[in-house]
Amino acid sequence: MENIVIIGNGIAGVSAARHIRKLSDKRIIIISAETDYFFSRTALMYVYMGHMKFEHIQPYENWFWEKNRIELVRGYVTHVQTKEKQLLIDGSRAIQYDKLIIATGSKPNKFGWPGQDLHGVQGLYSKQDLDLLEVNAPNKETCKRAVIVGGGLIGIELAEMLRSRDIPVTFLVRENSFWNGVLPKGESQLINEHIEEHHIDLRLATNLKEIVADENGKVKSVIITETGEELPCDMVGLTAGVTPNIDFLKDSGIELGRGVKVNRFLETNVADVYAIGDCAEQHEAIGNRRPIEAVWYTGRMMGETVAQTICGNRIEYKPGHWFNSAKFLDIEYQTYGWVFSERSKKDHEEHFHWRHATEKLCATIAFDKNSNQFLGINTFGIRMRHEIFDRWLTEERSIDHVIEHLRDANFDPEFYKNYEHEIVSKFNSDFGKSIKPKKKSVRRIFNLKPQHN
Amino acid sequence: MSTYDRSMALAGQPPKEISRNQKIATLIGLSGLAIILLAAFNVSFPNKALWLSISMAAITTGTIWFSWEAYSKKLPGIKNDGVWFKSISSQGFWGWIAGIALTAFYIVLYFYPEYLGLVKDGENKGVIALFDPLSRMLSGNPASQWFVYGTLYTVAILAFGIKFMWKYRHNRYERIRTMSVMFFQTAFAFIIPELMARLNGDKILNGGSLPYYDLKNVWPLNYYNFEGYRIKSFLSSGDIGFALLIFGILSVFVITPILTYKYGKRWYCSWVCGCGGLAETAGDSFRQLSDKTVKAWNIERWVVHSVVVFVTLMTTAVIYSYLGTDTSKYWLTKSTFLIGVAVLLTVVFTLVMVFKRKELQKDAQYGAIGYFVIIMALIGMHFFSGDGNVFLFKSETLRKSYSFLIGSIFSGVIGTGFYPILGNRVWCRFGCPMAAMMGFQQRLFSKFRITTNGGQCISCGNCSTYCEMGIDVRAYAQKGENIVRSSCVGCGICSAVCPRGVLKLENGPLQGRIDSNQVLLGNDVDLMTLVNKK
Numbered sequence: 001m002e003n004i005v006i007i008g009n010g011i012a013g014v015s016a017a018r019h020i021r022k023l024s025d026k027r028i029i030i031i032s033a034e035t036d037y038f039f040s041r042t043a044l045m046y047v048y049m050g051h052m053k054f055e056h057i058q059p060y061e062n063w064f065w066e067k068n069r070i071e072l073v074r075g076y077v078t079h080v081q082t083k084e085k086q087l088l089i090d091g092s093r094a095i096q097y098d099k100l101i102i103a104t105g106s107k108p109n110k111f112g113w114p115g116q117d118l119h120g121v122q123g124l125y126s127k128q129d130l131d132l133l134e135v136n137a138p139n140k141e142t143c144k145r146a147v148i149v150g151g152g153l154i155g156i157e158l159a160e161m162l163r164s165r166d167i168p169v170t171f172l173v174r175e176n177s178f179w180n181g182v183l184p185k186g187e188s189q190l191i192n193e194h195i196e197e198h199h200i201d202l203r204l205a206t207n208l209k210e211i212v213a214d215e216n217g218k219v220k221s222v223i224i225t226e227t228g229e230e231l232p233c234d235m236v237g238l239t240a241g242v243t244p245n246i247d248f249l250k251d252s253g254i255e256l257g258r259g260v261k262v263n264r265f266l267e268t269n270v271a272d273v274y275a276i277g278d279c280a281e282q283h284e285a286i287g288n289r290r291p292i293e294a295v296w297y298t299g300r301m302m303g304e305t306v307a308q309t310i311c312g313n314r315i316e317y318k319p320g321h322w323f324n325s326a327k328f329l330d331i332e333y334q335t336y337g338w339v340f341s342e343r344s345k346k347d348h349e350e351h352f353h354w355r356h357a358t359e360k361l362c363a364t365i366a367f368d369k370n371s372n373q374f375l376g377i378n379t380f381g382i383r384m385r386h387e388i389f390d391r392w393l394t395e396e397r398s399i400d401h402v403i404e405h406l407r408d409a410n411f412d413p414e415f416y417k418n419y420e421h422e423i424v425s426k427f428n429s430d431f432g433k434s435i436k437p438k439k440k441s442v443r444r445i446f447n448l449k450p451q452h453n
Numbered sequence: 454m455s456t457y458d459r460s461m462a463l464a465g466q467p468p469k470e471i472s473r474n475q476k477i478a479t480l481i482g483l484s485g486l487a488i489i490l491l492a493a494f495n496v497s498f499p500n501k502a503l504w505l506s507i508s509m510a511a512i513t514t515g516t517i518w519f520s521w522e523a524y525s526k527k528l529p530g531i532k533n534d535g536v537w538f539k540s541i542s543s544q545g546f547w548g549w550i551a552g553i554a555l556t557a558f559y560i561v562l563y564f565y566p567e568y569l570g571l572v573k574d575g576e577n578k579g580v581i582a583l584f585d586p587l588s589r590m591l592s593g594n595p596a597s598q599w600f601v602y603g604t605l606y607t608v609a610i611l612a613f614g615i616k617f618m619w620k621y622r623h624n625r626y627e628r629i630r631t632m633s634v635m636f637f638q639t640a641f642a643f644i645i646p647e648l649m650a651r652l653n654g655d656k657i658l659n660g661g662s663l664p665y666y667d668l669k670n671v672w673p674l675n676y677y678n679f680e681g682y683r684i685k686s687f688l689s690s691g692d693i694g695f696a697l698l699i700f701g702i703l704s705v706f707v708i709t710p711i712l713t714y715k716y717g718k719r720w721y722c723s724w725v726c727g728c729g730g731l732a733e734t735a736g737d738s739f740r741q742l743s744d745k746t747v748k749a750w751n752i753e754r755w756v757v758h759s760v761v762v763f764v765t766l767m768t769t770a771v772i773y774s775y776l777g778t779d780t781s782k783y784w785l786t787k788s789t790f791l792i793g794v795a796v797l798l799t800v801v802f803t804l805v806m807v808f809k810r811k812e813l814q815k816d817a818q819y820g821a822i823g824y825f826v827i828i829m830a831l832i833g834m835h836f837f838s839g840d841g842n843v844f845l846f847k848s849e850t851l852r853k854s855y856s857f858l859i860g861s862i863f864s865g866v867i868g869t870g871f872y873p874i875l876g877n878r879v880w881c882r883f884g885c886p887m888a889a890m891m892g893f894q895q896r897l898f899s900k901f902r903i904t905t906n907g908g909q910c911i912s913c914g915n916c917s918t919y920c921e922m923g924i925d926v927r928a929y930a931q932k933g934e935n936i937v938r939s940s941c942v943g944c945g946i947c948s949a950v951c952p953r954g955v956l957k958l959e960n961g962p963l964q965g966r967i968d969s970n971q972v973l974l975g976n977d978v979d980l981m982t983l984v985n986k987k
Contacts, residue, residue: 011912019984043913050535051950052741053543056918059927061746164534197528296911301976304984318977325909327952330530330623334909334954372806383954386907411906411957415625446962 002026004310005087005097007077011296012277013254014038014104015303016310017070023311028069029097031089033076034188035127037062041105043297044130045157049164049419053350054127080252081395082270102249102260102268102275103303106242106294113149113238115211121236133161140166145233147222149208150240151178153326156191158237159200160329170201170231172208172224174240184341184364186353191328194360198329201286211236242294257281259292264316266306274309276302286319288338297322298303321393322376323386331360336389337376339366349375352399354426356381356419363423367399374402382419383411393429400435403427407440466578475522482515492583493569502586509604513612520616531950533741533906533919541873542738548873556870563861566598591647600647604802606731607643611635613734620737626945626958631721634730641669642727661689669725671704673764674887676855681775697789710894716960718891719903719943726887728880731869732921733944736877740921740946743876749923753882753940755820756856756888762824764886767855769794770848788836795832796911798825809897859884882940891941900960901943903936905929908973909953916947916956930955934971937966 004015004020009032010392017028043057065072075089108123110116122132137143146162147157151173159169175181178195180188195202207225213219221232244259255261255269259281266274275281277299282291298319305317325334340349350369355362361381367374374397377389388409392402402409406420424437442448471479488498488508498504519521524532541547561568570579577585581596584604588596613636621627624667646665653662664683671677678701687694712720722729743749768793776787802825810818868880881888895901910933916926926947929936936956948956973981 040912040914042911043915046913046915049533050538051531052535052914053537056914059912059914153488297908297973300908300973301980303982304976308980308983313983315980315983318980320977323908323952324899328526330955332952383906383957386909390907411904411954413624413626413945413957414959415629417625442961443735446965448962448964 002098002301003096004028004099004101004386006030006094006101008032008103008105008279009035009038009072009349010103010105010277010299011038012105012299012303013101015300016103016276016307016400017303018068019304019307020310021068021070023307026311027071029071029073029095031073031075031077031087032093033074036072036074037065039139039202041125044124044127045161045205048130048133048161078248078249079145080249080254080273082253082273085272087098094253098272100273101310102246102254102273102279103277103299103314104245104248104279106278107245108154108238108240109150109243110238111240113208113211113225115213115219116238118211118213118219118236119217120234121211121238123238123245124154124409125242133235137162137165137167140168141236141352143167145170145231146235146237147233148237148239149222150209150238151175152239152241153179154242155237155239156195156328158239159195160198162237163200168199168201170203170233172203172206172222173208174205176205178202178204180341181343182341183378184339184345184351184353187364187380189378190340190355190360191331194329194331208375208398223425242278244281246379257291264318265309266302266317267309274306276306286317287322289319289322290322297323317387321390323389328380331380332383333378333380335376335378336384336386337366337374337393339376339378352427352430354419354423356422365399365402365427372398374399377402383413385409385411385445401431403435404438405444407437408445471519472522475519478518478522480515481511482519485509485511485513485515489580489583492580495579498583501583507584508583509608516612517615520619523617524619524622529838532620533950535655536741538737542630542741543872544742548739552871552873555872556866559866559870562598562602563865568745569598569601571598584602588647591644592650594650603643606727607638609735610638610727613737617734617737621949624945624949627949630945631733633724634726634733637669637725638727638730641725642667651654658693659689659691661691661694662686663690663694663697666698667727670727671709671721671887672701673705673761673768673890674726674728674885676768676860676886677763679772680852681766681771684775709891713891713894714899717899717941717943717958718730718895718956719805719901719941721891722888722942723944724883728864728868728885729942730880732872732877732881736869736872736921739872739877741876741879741918742874743882743921745917745920745923745925747925750925751816751844753923754817756883757885757892757940758820758824760863760884761886761889763855763859764827765798766828767848767851769832770851774848791832791836795829798828805897811895843935859886876921876923878923878942881942882922887938895941896937896939898963900963900966901937901941902959902961902966903941904930904957904959904961905933905935906953906955906957907933908976909955911953913952915950915952919946919950921946921982926956937965 004026006017006029010029013030017030020026020028021094037058038060039054040057040059043052045050047054047057075093077087077089077384078091079088080100081087085098086094088094102313106125116120120136122136124133137146145168147170148158149172149389151171153173153337156360159171162169166344177185177188178191192202192204209223209225211219212221212223212230219233219236222236223230223426246256246260247373249260253270254273259279260268260275261283262268262275262281266280268275276295278292280292280302301319302317305315306317320340321336323336325332327333338349340346348368348370349366352365353362359381363380363382364378365374366376374392377384403424407418410418410420420437424435428434485508488504492498537543541551570577570581572578576582577595581601584596584601587604588594588600614631616629618628646667649663650665652658654660677683684698687698691820723733773787773790774788776785778787802821863884864880868884871879910930910934912927912931914927916930920926921944922942924938924940926936943958945958948958
């Protein structure tokens with residue numbers, strides 16, 4: 001029987017294991033140094049905030065693994081010996097494999113800041129990071145102020161977490177507006193305001209110069225590059241992005257770039273070795289996607305794909321239309337298709353932006369100004385139906401079609417106020433059109449065939 | 454290893470001690486309870502109407518002020534910070550104390566009302582006497598322990614309902630639903646039956662007397678609705694009584710199925726029902742405690758369906774017991790009634806087995822067949838035994854055991870008393886025959902489902918944790934499956950707590966409602982076809 005060894009028990013590795021089990025009888029071993037059982041990394045924040053206990057973020061009950069004959073090994077893989085087809089756990093225990101899947105995910109970036117390894121300085125990625133946070137910032141008495149460096153999704157989540165325990169937070173963001181490398185400026189502005197509403201001391205266009213230690217080697221303060229200001233603090237969160245966690249592969253003969261280099265079949269340069277999830281790097285980016293995508297669902301999809309390949313049905317990794325979602329404090333964000341920020345927008349991409357007069361709600365729709373083709377949508381505070389946008393993107397609908405049928409795409413809970421009317425009239429006045437919004441149609445939404453013709 | 458504070462607060466953040474205002478609010482609320490407690494120890498209050506008003510006002514004000522302090526200073530949004538750090542809401546010390554206190558209260562209420570001051574054939578004393586003025590004002594009669602309970606129940610739903618609406622003020626579905634629950638409790642469960650009692654002996658009722666009837670309570674939740682004494686009082690009250698009896702029958706066989714078809718069982722369980730009302734309002738702080746394991750789910754399915762069988766048997770037996778055998782006197786005789794029941798059950802059973810068999814799990818099929826055989830065998834026994842007994846037992850024994858085991862112990866003592874231990878829907882989930890019956894309808898023919906939003910799920914588990922019915926919502930969401938479950942009461946909290954906008958309660962077309970395909974969007978279509986191949 002073939003031995004499938006998976007390094008990493010995140011969503012990518014676990015999806016691969018589950019699907020291999022669905023398709024075959026092979027022996028499956030998952031190795032992780034982090035935790036005994038799979039958990040949802042994106043939910044770690046809710047454990048600190050007290051919304052859930054750690055066991056609640058484990059999607060499967062503990063008996064699931066044995067029942068599905070997925071063997072779990074707790075240990076740190078130190079060497080992969082591709083010639084012998086084996087790997088070493090903690091430098092000694094050897095495990096043989098016939099096929100190896102690397103799904104080791106990422107680790108927080110450190111850019112060589114002075115003091116970045118002091119006590120009280122940490123990233124937020126693993127279960128161990130969360131445990132460390134309970135030590136560094138258990139409450140506002142132990143942690144009188146926290147400083148977060150890096151203005152991305154993990155940064156704002158960490159800020160939200162610390163605020164849930166009333167810890168004062170200073171948030172250093174290098175850009176001149178939050179996440180404006182990704183979000184168009186209207187949206188980025190809305191989030192800036194929302195961050196401040198939550199009493200987070202947001203410092204835009206601010207860089208970290210150094211982290212200062214006290215006499216015990218613990219963080220005492222940080223110094224800001226621009227002003228030279230020294231901010232006393234007890235904890236520093238480094239959240240300036242993540243890098244693939246692949247240091248242990250350096251002498252394995254597997255080709256590495258920033259991540260593990262893979263082709264479209266998720267194969268590495270070494271036979272029978274695959275890489276999936278955050279740590280995999282495509283030779284060529286797929287469409288507008290980045291070569292490395294640290295996103296939950298791409299990990300899941302790569303796991304499903306590699307399972308097919310390993311079980312004899314070699315297929316290409318073909319992610320469909322881009323989508324994503326997040327929550328900034330109290331504001332939900334969804335995106336379908338591509339809406340680029342001003343910084344990376346191409347010439348033909350035109351934006352329509354709507355923002356509510358008083359509430360924290362907005363939407364941006366991108367389209368091609370030459371062909372009028374709909375390119376993508378971002379919404380804040382309004383939920384959208386994935387299936388509808390997926391369909392519109394596939395059918396290459398025009399912006400006018402999308403605006404006209406916007407009500408079909410609304411996914412807000414029942415009785416919620418609708419803003420489509422406002423959005424449509426703003427669109428009409430911005431672009432001198434006279435589109436009338438169509439009424440919501442169950443038939444269109446669920447793609448039902450008319451029963452009488 | 455964590456050093457957050459363990460406070461008793463039902464709201465507010467973990468590291469924050471309750472504010473000065475909240476302390477005052479707690480004091481006010483507790484002073485209202487203290488008046489009742491003093492009355493329980495037979496302190497006689499001179500002006501009962503005044504003291505009762507003070508007590509109720511203090512409890513309400515205390516609760517409302519406390520929650521205002523907790524939520525008004527925060528931005529609208531999900532407010533579950535620290536729920537699992539607080540002793541009261543995480544099965545900690547205060548949770549157990551609250552559970553024990555509530556259970557004790559229920560035991561006294563159901564089995565030892567004399568400790569509350571109930572006096573048979575005489576003036577009430579203690580707590581019940583305190584409520585006499587209000588009861589006389591509404592119905593003209595002195596209070597009973599049920600009146601005391603009903604008043605406290607209504608006050609709890611109103612005060613905690615306001616708390617709930619503040620907590621979820623960003624969510625209109627939750628606000629509107631809570632207003633509905635508050636309205637139905639106050640009007641239908643509390644005031645209208647009392648006013649109906651006032652009419653007893655009136656000429657509108659031809660001198661007859663209506664039984665105490667909460668119109669929104671449908672059989673089999675009010676398992677006693679077709680008992681002899683009630684039928685007699687309905688029939689004694691002329692047209693109105695007869696109309697109410699017909700309404701009672703229609704509500705089981707016509708109104709409930711139609712509404713459940715259109716909106717799912719949520720129209721009842723989380724918009725109308727009083728048990729649901731208390732669970733949603735006063736019980737909201739405990740929703741995360743329901744057990745989500747597969748084991749709990751298996752227990753739930755067997756227990757709740759056994760209760761339906763039990764209540765059907767019991768009601769059949771009770772109605773049977775007071776029907777005659779003489780065909781010239783009554784059109785409905787013992788035999789015609791039993792044949793009717795048998796025909797009805799057969800029709801339902803056959804329809805389900807013919808059209809919906811594929812949608813039922815194996816154990817559900819075996820269970821259904823088993824129960825069906827038992828009921829039919831017992832009905833058959835009537836025709837062969839001939840001594841007027843049905844089902845081997847005396848109907849009175851059946852009725853008494855049901856009312857003790859299910860009506861008192863399950864729905865009251867365990868159902869509500871265990872809120873802080875097992876979550877707020879223990880009764881609805883494991884015991885309520887009404888919920889099981891509507892759940893059956895919801896599962897097999899209803900437009901209601903919870904739609905999953907493509908591939909957005911990140912398996913975080915908020916939905917499952919905050920599902921009061923113990924449904925592992927995430928298990929469906931992460932596969933991209935619609936959620937069609939008989940136990941779902943449509944409270945909408947899974948959708949509210951989802952950080953990615955994955956879930957939506959909706960009434961849509963039946964076509965494609967139960968979609969066991971994994972439709973995880975974002976994947977290339979070929980891969981999806983492969984993944985869906987079984």
